[in-house]
Amino acid sequence: MKYFAVYSPMKNEEKNKSFRPAHLEYLAVKEREGKVFAKGPFVDGSGGLVIYIADTKDEVEEIVKKDPYVTSGARGYEIHEWGMSTVATMPN
Template structure:
């Protein structure tokens, strides 16, 4: 398994569109959390983007997960960072 950090920047100038998709996005994240694929996630306080930490087999699996996220077809974010991460302290 590998830990990946993903940083998103919201690109939607009309936040209404993102907010319409957000419930489905959060349901998807909840399912990933329950499946042990998502460690933690959340938006930045200023609502300009979000940070997500995944525990997946490899980058290919993560990219599949991101492709299925309701935010992806809605085109409301851009990927700023997708990096494998080596946490210094144990997660959870």
């Protein structure tokens, strides 16, 4: 498995507010599937970041393109493979 950082810059704040519940439910499903490592908005309101766990960038792009934030035009996205390194204890 690989880690992919997905930066999702804000494109439309009103759509962002409207589609937030659907976006969060979509991410909850992906979490249950074991595809989300971490997630959260930037506190300055400029967008957010999701770290996905997947085999390929194409797999992540398929997931991201179905996110209600993306399908609605509320947010854009950039996908980057992430070479995670940590000494922190990972949650189960």
